[in-house]
Amino acid sequence: MRINILGGGPGGLYFALLMKKHDPSHDIHLYERGPRDATWGFGVVFSDDTMGGFLEYDAKSFQAIVDSFAYWDQIRTVIETPDGDKNIVSGGHGFAGMSRLKLLNIFHERCDELGVNLHFETDITEVDELLDADLVVAADGITSLLREKFKEQLGTTIDMRPNRFCWLGTSKPLDAFTFIFRQTEHGWFWVHAYQFEQGKATWLVETTDQTWKSAGLDQMSEEDSKAYMEKIFEPDLDGHSLLTNRSVWRTFPVVKNAKWHHDNVIIIGDCAHTAHFSIGSGTKMAMEDSIALFEAFKQHQTVEATLPAYDAARREVTEILQHTADVSLQWFEHADRYLNQFDPEQTEFSMITRSKKITYDNLALRDQKYIDGITDWFAKHNAKVTGLAIAKTDDRPAPPALQPYKIGEMVVPNRVTLSPMCQYCAHDGDISDWHLVHYGGRAIGGVGLILTEMICISELARITPGCAGLYTAKQAQDWQRIVDFTHQYGEGKICAQLGHAGRKGATRLPKHGMDQPLEEGGWDIISASPIAYLENSVVPREASRADMDQVLEDYRVSVGHADAAGFDMIEVHMAHGYLLSSFISPVTNIRSDEYGGDIHARMKFPLECLRVAREVWPAHKPISVRISASDWIENGLSEDDMLEVARLVKANGADVINVSTGQVTKAEKPVYGRMFQVPFADQVRNEVGIPTIVAGNISSIDQANTLVAAGRTDFVAFARPLLTNPNMVLQEAARYGHSEQHWPEQYTSGKFQAGLLAKRESDEMRELRINAKPPSPNDALALALGRKELS
Numbered sequence: 001m002r003i004n005i006l007g008g009g010p011g012g013l014y015f016a017l018l019m020k021k022h023d024p025s026h027d028i029h030l031y032e033r034g035p036r037d038a039t040w041g042f043g044v045v046f047s048d049d050t051m052g053g054f055l056e057y058d059a060k061s062f063q064a065i066v067d068s069f070a071y072w073d074q075i076r077t078v079i080e081t082p083d084g085d086k087n088i089v090s091g092g093h094g095f096a097g098m099s100r101l102k103l104l105n106i107f108h109e110r111c112d113e114l115g116v117n118l119h120f121e122t123d124i125t126e127v128d129e130l131l132d133a134d135l136v137v138a139a140d141g142i143t144s145l146l147r148e149k150f151k152e153q154l155g156t157t158i159d160m161r162p163n164r165f166c167w168l169g170t171s172k173p174l175d176a177f178t179f180i181f182r183q184t185e186h187g188w189f190w191v192h193a194y195q196f197e198q199g200k201a202t203w204l205v206e207t208t209d210q211t212w213k214s215a216g217l218d219q220m221s222e223e224d225s226k227a228y229m230e231k232i233f234e235p236d237l238d239g240h241s242l243l244t245n246r247s248v249w250r251t252f253p254v255v256k257n258a259k260w261h262h263d264n265v266i267i268i269g270d271c272a273h274t275a276h277f278s279i280g281s282g283t284k285m286a287m288e289d290s291i292a293l294f295e296a297f298k299q300h301q302t303v304e305a306t307l308p309a310y311d312a313a314r315r316e317v318t319e320i321l322q323h324t325a326d327v328s329l330q331w332f333e334h335a336d337r338y339l340n341q342f343d344p345e346q347t348e349f350s351m352i353t354r355s356k357k358i359t360y361d362n363l364a365l366r367d368q369k370y371i372d373g374i375t376d377w378f379a380k381h382n383a384k385v386t387g388l389a390i391a392k393t394d395d396r397p398a399p400p401a402l403q404p405y406k407i408g409e410m411v412v413p414n415r416v417t418l419s420p421m422c423q424y425c426a427h428d429g430d431i432s433d434w435h436l437v438h439y440g441g442r443a444i445g446g447v448g449l450i451l452t453e454m455i456c457i458s459e460l461a462r463i464t465p466g467c468a469g470l471y472t473a474k475q476a477q478d479w480q481r482i483v484d485f486t487h488q489y490g491e492g493k494i495c496a497q498l499g500h501a502g503r504k505g506a507t508r509l510p511k512h513g514m515d516q517p518l519e520e521g522g523w524d525i526i527s528a529s530p531i532a533y534l535e536n537s538v539v540p541r542e543a544s545r546a547d548m549d550q551v552l553e554d555y556r557v558s559v560g561h562a563d564a565a566g567f568d569m570i571e572v573h574m575a576h577g578y579l580l581s582s583f584i585s586p587v588t589n590i591r592s593d594e595y596g597g598d599i600h601a602r603m604k605f606p607l608e609c610l611r612v613a614r615e616v617w618p619a620h621k622p623i624s625v626r627i628s629a630s631d632w633i634e635n636g637l638s639e640d641d642m643l644e645v646a647r648l649v650k651a652n653g654a655d656v657i658n659v660s661t662g663q664v665t666k667a668e669k670p671v672y673g674r675m676f677q678v679p680f681a682d683q684v685r686n687e688v689g690i691p692t693i694v695a696g697n698i699s700s701i702d703q704a705n706t707l708v709a710a711g712r713t714d715f716v717a718f719a720r721p722l723l724t725n726p727n728m729v730l731q732e733a734a735r736y737g738h739s740e741q742h743w744p745e746q747y748t749s750g751k752f753q754a755g756l757l758a759k760r761e762s763d764e765m766r767e768l769r770i771n772a773k774p775p776s777p778n779d780a781l782a783l784a785l786g787r788k789e790l791s
Contacts, residue, residue, distance in 0.1 A: 004135070010283050012030055014291075015139070015268070038101070076176040086345075127145050136266070137266055142255060150262045155258025160252075162208065163207065165207075169201065169202055170241070182233060187207065187210065225249065268286060268293060270286065273318055360399065375399060378709050394737060398740070404448075418449070421453055422467060426469065428459075444744045447492050447722065450486060451658070455470045457469075457555055497573055499579070500580065502579030533665075563617060568622075587665050603648050607652050611653065622656060623655055626660055627649070630680060632662045636668075659692050659693065660694075681693070681694035692713045693716075694707070734758035
């Protein structure tokens with residue numbers, strides 16, 4: 001094939017050498033507008049797991065790369081405080097840095113050796129001259145000419161993020177990947193730094209746009225900007241100077257493309273997808289693109305078959321990594337949120353776990369001393385905040401998720417929460433023994449806070465005929481039986497979630513068709529506006545003032561029954577498209593009266609309901625409110641509106657907010673992923689200043705420990721994990737050696753065995769994870785040299 005490659009970065013060069021090495025008959029031409037001996041930037045970073053793949057594809061370049069590495073396994077974080085700098089070190093991470101120019105030169109020499117035609121200082125301005133080839137590879141970076149030419153066909157989007165950053169270098173030696181946070185009169189500046197060769201390190205400075213402008217950096221030259229950074233980071237540079245290389249301030253572009261190919265053109269690396277520098281994966285992704293494209297050609301042979309196959313095979317793994325990078329960049333966009341109110345230990349832990357790939361247990365494998373320090377800090381911090389005793393695992397603090405907390409005056413023994421899950425097996429609102437077993441099982445299983453399914457405040461408030469109610473004295477007595485059981489045999493607290501289905505009412509049991517209207521026996525339904533949930537749903541009646549007054553009375557009665565039943569807390573349901581949610585969302589509230597319009601008008605009726613609940617509910621008992629923080633649709637609830645909702649419910653009596661998302665409209669397009677609702681809970685907790693509960697693809701106590709210790713939420717709600725394993729808390733407490741965990745007296749004979757089994761399984765899993773850890777590049781090379789010739 002004749003292959004034209006535009007762009008002389010690592011991705012384009014690596015693809016060229018792989019293809020030429022595999023088939024020397026390929027006529028490969030690579031065009032780079034810069035000179036052979038120059039590049040933008042300073043160093044690149046690889047992790048241990050990245051390097052293993054490069055070894056398999058070209059051991060000769062791999063050896064040259066490893067010979068050039070500066071290798072380290074620690075992350076060092078320095079945070080300025082009024083009492084001096086806090087220096088925190090975490091080990092076991094496995095990184096290698098090297099000069100970007102050195103990496104390119106290694107590939108240059110390898111391409112020369114293999115017979116690739118490298119054309120430097122060749123400025124291609126009309127890309128049509130490249131298209132007369134069998135294959136055209138766009139590897140020319142973020143501002144790609146080829147991608148720009150075909151942007152409509154490729155579906156290109158570029159999201160310019162708000163933070164400012166500047167690539168600098170320094171002659172200061174570094175022995176760890178280093179983050180430094182310095183506060184100035186204008187705001188915070190921080191550094192991402194790592195050594196890439198002896199006596200040289202990358203020194204990337206980042207800040208918010210507001211701080212950048214306030215400091216006057218938008219008016220400074222490159223040299224003045226460098227001098228300003230040297231002044232800020234003088235305590236860290238130890239007399240060394242900063243180095244420049246086209247070190248102008250930029251904003252980061254998140255590049256995405258619906259397609260990566262058009263005709264005979266394929267885009268790779270930053271042309272196709274960017275990953276924020278905070279996860280150090282841009283070079284890794286480009287080179288792995290090259291490997292995947294090479295493998296696709298080996299399998300499919302022709303350009304016509306290869307390009308779509310490559311796109312299909314490579315896209316999922318790339319989008320997962322890009323999502324991880326997006327989550328990471330968002331942490332740094334909101335770094336002020338943590339730096340201004342967290343202790344340094346929590347800020348650092350929040351940062352190091354920001355992408356949600358690194359967790360509490362994972363860090364314990366890497367560096368037990370570090371995680372012991374975090375655990376100790378959190379336990380003492382929690383005791384100071386709550387006034388409660390530290391939960392212990394023998395002679396040391398229990399993990400964060402197993403520490404107690406207070407909501408108002410209510411003490412909850414741990415942070416594990418049963419998420420509300422409708423059981424759909426009540427009869428005319430009356431519950432059964434199923435509910436006793438369901439909730440009672442989680443109570444004796446050690447769950448700290450049990451949230452009931454949505455209990456409907458009236459017969460007309462039900463979602464389905466199988467929904468539970470709390471609008472009669474009998475129902476209150478039935479619920480009291482469950483509450484009494486949970487109090488007698490468990491130490492956790494139980495909360496009644498009270499709600500009104502609104503336009504989602506009068507529907508079938510899910511097993512007969514989720515959200516489908518009842519074929520017979522339906523009832524009158526109301527909503528903020530007469531908008532049906534589904535195309536075939538019954539159109540609700542717009543709630544009149546009389547309807548709203550009746551709902552207020554229903555809340556008054558139901559809250560009174562909840563108190564009579566002995567519940568520890570109630571939760572007013574304002575989420576998921578039910579009645580109160582339909583008032584809050586602009587998608588479902590198009591009223592022209594005083595209850596429609598801006599967020600304060602849309603919140604008027606939901607707040608009336610909350611105030612009635614607060615009037616009836618005893619003052620010493622807390623109230624939770626569940627909200628949908630996002631409608632997952634354009635023109636839905638905005639970020640500002642979400643924060644105002646949180647502020648308003650806090651001001652009107654809420655002690656905690658259960659942060660959920662979506663289910664407001666069927667047109668929603670949610671962005672799912674690991675712990676996908678956590679950013680909303682984080683924002684509400686740390687910007688509004690109220691405890692939060694969060695659920696959403698959270699599957700383990702390890703993840704709960706991570707989120708709680710990082711200050712991203714206060715309670716973690718589990719749904720399916722607690723359905724399949726009601727004793728999850730007991731088992732995990734045994735695994736962590738949490739000897740103070742309450743066990744029902746009837747189960748105490750199993751406590752000792754649980755501890756033995758948990759220790760054995762924990763030791764086995766630890767050994768498996770350690771054995772599965774990739775070798776360092778030097779170790780990998782040593783292994784390779786013992787079994788294959790360099791070629």
